[in-house]
Amino acid sequence: MVIFERSRKHNMIKAIDIKKTYRVGKVEIAALQAVSLEIKEGEFVSITGSSGSGKSTLMHIIGCLDRPTSGKFFLDDEEVGELKDDALAEIRNKKIGFVFQQFNLLSRSTALRNVELPLIYGEVNRRERIDRARVALERVEMAHRLHHRPNELSGGERQRIAIARALVTNPSLILADEPTGNLDSKTGQAILDLFQKLHQQGHTLIVVTHERYVSGYAQRIIRLRDGLIERDEKTNRP
Amino acid sequence: MKFTENVRGALDGLNANRRRSFLSMLGIVIGIAAVVIIISITQGSQKSISERIEALGTNLINVRPGRRGGARGMRAQTLTDLFTVADGERILKRASAVKRVVPVVNRRLLLQYRDKNAEIQINGVTPEYQDVFNFWVEEGKFISDQDLKSLRTVIVLGQEVATDLFGDGNPVGQSIMVNGPSTRYKFRVIGVMESKGQVMFSHFDEQAFVPLTTAQKRLLQTKHVDSFSIQAKSKETASEATEQIDAILYQKFQDDTKYRIFSQEELLSTMGSVMQTFSIMLVGIAGISLLVGGIGIMNTMLVSVTERTREIGTRMAVGAKRSDILLQFLWESMVLCLVGGVIGIVIGWIGSTIIASIAGWTTIVSFPAIALALGFATVVGLFFGIYPANKASKLDPVEALRYE
Ligand SMILES: Nc1ncnc2c1ncn2[C@@H]1O[C@H](COP(=O)(O)OP(=O)(O)O)[C@@H](O)[C@H]1O
Ligand SMILES: [Mg+2]
Numbered sequence: 155m156v157i158f159e160r161s162r163k164h165n166m167i168k169a170i171d172i173k174k175t176y177r178v179g180k181v182e183i184a185a186l187q188a189v190s191l192e193i194k195e196g197e198f199v200s201i202t203g204s205s206g207s208g209k210s211t212l213m214h215i216i217g218c219l220d221r222p223t224s225g226k227f228f229l230d231d232e233e234v235g236e237l238k239d240d241a242l243a244e245i246r247n248k249k250i251g252f253v254f255q256q257f258n259l260l261s262r263s264t265a266l267r268n269v270e271l272p273l274i275y276g277e278v279n280r281r282e283r284i285d286r287a288r289v290a291l292e293r294v295e296m297a298h299r300l301h302h303r304p305n306e307l308s309g310g311e312r313q314r315i316a317i318a319r320a321l322v323t324n325p326s327l328i329l330a331d332e333p334t335g336n337l338d339s340k341t342g343q344a345i346l347d348l349f350q351k352l353h354q355q356g357h358t359l360i361v362v363t364h365e366r367y368v369s370g371y372a373q374r375i376i377r378l379r380d381g382l383i384e385r386d387e388k389t390n391r392p
Numbered sequence: 393m394k395f396t397e398n399v400r401g402a403l404d405g406l407n408a409n410r411r412r413s414f415l416s417m418l419g420i421v422i423g424i425a426a427v428v429i430i431i432s433i434t435q436g437s438q439k440s441i442s443e444r445i446e447a448l449g450t451n452l453i454n455v456r457p458g459r460r461g462g463a464r465g466m467r468a469q470t471l472t473d474l475f476t477v478a479d480g481e482r483i484l485k486r487a488s489a490v491k492r493v494v495p496v497v498n499r500r501l502l503l504q505y506r507d508k509n510a511e512i513q514i515n516g517v518t519p520e521y522q523d524v525f526n527f528w529v530e531e532g533k534f535i536s537d538q539d540l541k542s543l544r545t546v547i548v549l550g551q552e553v554a555t556d557l558f559g560d561g562n563p564v565g566q567s568i569m570v571n572g573p574s575t576r577y578k579f580r581v582i583g584v585m586e587s588k589g590q591v592m593f594s595h596f597d598e599q600a601f602v603p604l605t606t607a608q609k610r611l612l613q614t615k616h617v618d619s620f621s622i623q624a625k626s627k628e629t630a631s632e633a634t635e636q637i638d639a640i641l642y643q644k645f646q647d648d649t650k651y652r653i654f655s656q657e658e659l660l661s662t663m664g665s666v667m668q669t670f671s672i673m674l675v676g677i678a679g680i681s682l683l684v685g686g687i688g689i690m691n692t693m694l695v696s697v698t699e700r701t702r703e704i705g706t707r708m709a710v711g712a713k714r715s716d717i718l719l720q721f722l723w724e725s726m727v728l729c730l731v732g733g734v735i736g737i738v739i740g741w742i743g744s745t746i747i748a749s750i751a752g753w754t755t756i757v758s759f760p761a762i763a764l765a766l767g768f769a770t771v772v773g774l775f776f777g778i779y780p781a782n783k784a785s786k787l788d789p790v791e792a793l794r795y796e
Contacts, residue, residue: 219709219789240713247711258706258793262408274397275711319710 165231166327166358167193167216172225174211174381185211186222187381193360195326198353198391200372201362208381209362210331216360217250217329218242230326247276251320253330257312259304259319265291266300269318276323290318294348310341317348321357328352330361346371402723405696406731413728416692419685420732420772421739424765426678428740431761433747434671436754441663445656447588451491451624452524452656453634455483455641458649471650473616477604480620483640489633491625492520495617497607503600504569505557512553513599514570516607516617524623527596532564532583539582539603543610545570548583552597570602572611630657682768685732686776693725693780704784705792718785725777726770733769737762 174186186208193199201209214220215227219242221235228234229245237245246252251272259268269287278286291297294314304312313333320328330349334342350371353359361372373392377385406413457471477495484493497516502509515521519535522528529548539546547568554563563581570579579602588596608614624633634655641651697704704717712720744755 214790217709219793240715243708243711243713243716246709252709254706254793256702258702258709260703260706262404271707272710275707275713275716323711 164195165192166195166197166229167191168226168228168231169215169222170226170228172215172222172227174208174215174220175223184381186215188225189378189381189383190225191376191383191386193358195358196353196356197374198349198359198372199361199374199376201360201376201378202364203378203384204364207378209364209378211381212378213329213331213360213362216327217252218245243275247272248323249326251323251325251328253313253316253320253328253333255332255335257304257309257316257336259312259315261304264301264303265296265307265315265318268304268315269322271319272323286322287318290322291315293321294318308341309337310344313337313341313345314348317345317352321352327358327360330359332362332364334363398719398723399727401720402727405700405720405724406728409696412692412695416688417685417728417732417735419681419688420729420769421685421736423678423682423685423772424733424736424769425740425743426681427675427765427768428737428757428761429743429747429755430671430674430678431764432740432744432755432757433753434667434674435756435758435761436744436748438664438667439756440754441667442660445660445663447526451627451630451633453490453622453624453630453637454654455620455622455637456652456654457618458651472618473614474645474650475617475620476615477617479641479644480617482644483620483622483637486640487633487636489625489629489636490622492524492623494518494521494524494621495604495619496521496621497604497612497614497616497618499573499607499612501611502571503553503557504571505566508557510553510556512550514547514607514611515599515601516604516611517601518604521601521621524621525596527588528586529583530586531562532581534583535601535603540605543605544603545577545579545606545610546582546603547579548585548601549581550585550597550599551587552595553600554584570611574613575611577610624655627657630655634658679768682772686729686772689725689728689773690776690780692728693721693777694783696724697721697780697784700784701787701792701795704787705789705795708787708789709793714785717787718781721781721784722774722777725780726773729769729773729777730766733766736769737765740765 169189169191172186172189173184176183176185189212201212203209211220215222216229218229218234221227226233226235229249234242234245260271266284266287269290270283273283273286288297288300291300294317296311296314296318299307299311299315304315307315334345337345349359349361370389371391372389374386374388376383455475457474460469460471475495480493480495484490494517498513500511501514502511517535518540519537522534532548534548535546538544547570549557549563557563557568558566563584566581567578568581570577585596585601590596602611604617608617622633622637624630634653637653638648642648645651707717741757744757747753748755
């Protein structure tokens with residue numbers, strides 16, 4: 155039953171010795187130096203580390219927004235570094251949901267329209283798009299704010315919309331880069347509760363944060379320091 | 393992405409900054425309005441000019457004597473005493489494409505009725521004059537063959553001549569004096585022509601008509617005629633007729649500077665090409681304003697791309713391909729130009745209507761002009777949208793998301 159085993163505890167993410175260097179003028183900055191890690195389907199991983207330790211850089215590579223300078227990165231056994239821009243865009247569209255610190259909602263569009271956006275690029279027809287966007291908004295308890303624009307919503311509500319947008323394509327992986335960074339601690343707590351719930355529903359989650367209490371929700375905490383994995387440990391969370 | 397999504401996205405984008413969108417549209421609006429006005433005026437005047445030329449009578453050809461001199465500061469003089477009625481008869485007989493030939497003599501002579509007088513052009517013509525010029529008598533009758541044969545002293549007046557001399561009274565049946573160079577005759581008015589107004593350079597209403605023979609033998613004592621007004625059988629045979637006439641006259645005079653042939657067809661095409669050159673030039677000028685408008689659009693789009701860098705990053709993060717971003721901004725600039733184009737067309741339409749009513753010109757807003765204007769707007773939108781759209785699509789997603 156090896157196949158069964160493999161598909162159940164499938165390695166969604168596999169990074170082998172990835173490096174990322176940025177060149178600023180003549181200076182080379184190594185944002186990531188030799189990071190290797192595996193993340194399985196259904197895990198809830200928290201990535202922590204001080205500011206500038208390379209968390210966002212790692213997130214961008216995992217999220218197929220960027221390619222490593224060297225090393226191999228596999229998503230669902232597919233090597234991302236060799237894919238063309240369009241193929242990456244499609245992977246982001248189908249398999250990944252992003253949640254950002256600054257929410258990054260389209261300020262002119264309603265909550266519903268914002269959540270529809272990934273489905274528009276996914277060529278989903280209008281009726282289905284609206285249905286799915288509504289369902290996603292219900293899941294983040296925002297069904298009562300369908301036609302509000304971001305500037306009519308609170309920070310926590312905006313982040314819920316952004317999470318609904320990440321959920322709407324039913325992605326295999328949800329990536330959140332400091333999702334509570336712009337929220338007060340109480341609202342942040344509620345957002346984390348929401349992530350917890352999504353995890354329990356079977357989603358794979360990677361949440362970047364440098365706040366201690368955030369990490370308390372994850373099953374596994376990866377600590378970065380100067381572009382290297384300093385610690386990778388399991389918590390006793392289910 | 394689907395068409396409707398593209399257009400909707402573009403409209404959303406433009407809606408976000410309505411004032412800026414509108415201001416950047418202005419150049420296009422003005423350019424397109426100018427194109428529409430210019431085309432409508434040139435098409436209108438082309439139509440009215442050709443109507444006027446055609447009003448001279450269908451398929452008209454004019455044969456006049458040539459000029460002599462004119463070089464080295466000498467005054468050019470039209471040859472006189474060249475043609476005779478026989479030349480006209482020969483043309484009618486031998487030129488198969490010719491339908492009618494009217495020999496004409498004309499002079500400016502003084503007319504008198506009681507205490508009123510008028511110096512006008514008197515034409516000695518034959519009865520067929522009416523058909524050739526498509527110019528008909530309104531009251532009374534025109535000159536008849538009998539008048540011609542008997543050298544009758546009868547006269548048909550143009551509308552204005554009639555009102556000048558008789559006011560509201562009826563001139564038909566009245567007698568007026570016509571002063572020739574050496575003699576004076578009493579003429580009986582037998583008719584008044586319809587009003588034709590000014591056609592090209594002849595003012596038909598300020599003329600009077602007498603039998604050709606009367607003019608030759610009684611008033612002017614000449615055997616010659618001044619010109620021939622010739623009608624070709626049809627529009628299609630007009631140029632053939634011109635060639636035949638040329639051959640016949642050359643055979644007689646052996647010198648093609650002695651006579652000149654003016655065909656209405658030639659005049660029409662000359663006027664047409666003059667108008668066309670003129671309108672191309674004006675549209676070119678309007679094109680410059682479109683160019684300036686386009687640069688304005690490009691500038692706005694570039695600002696918009698910069699302002700919306702994070703939005704572009706976000707769109708890429710949720711799955712937009714580079715081509716999606718490219719199309720989004722191309723659509724935006726095209727919609728901007730098309731909306732500007734439509735506003736320009738409306739303004740141009742209104743403008744040309746106002747010009748038509750104030751200046752009294754004929755203006756025609758035609759479908760091709762509108763299509764051309766819209767085509768221009770689209771091309772401008774595409775052309776000046778490419779650079780900003782390309783810039784947007786080439787953004788690195790990570791950089792775009794980090795943009796403050
Ligand atoms: N586009 C870039 N150009 C230059 N340096 C960069 C760029 N992105 C990140 N860096 C640098 O790489 C390092 C890691 O950055 P980042 O991954 O954003 O850290 P974190 O998210 O942990 O705060 C930092 O030193 C940062 O300045
Ligand atoms: Mg970061």
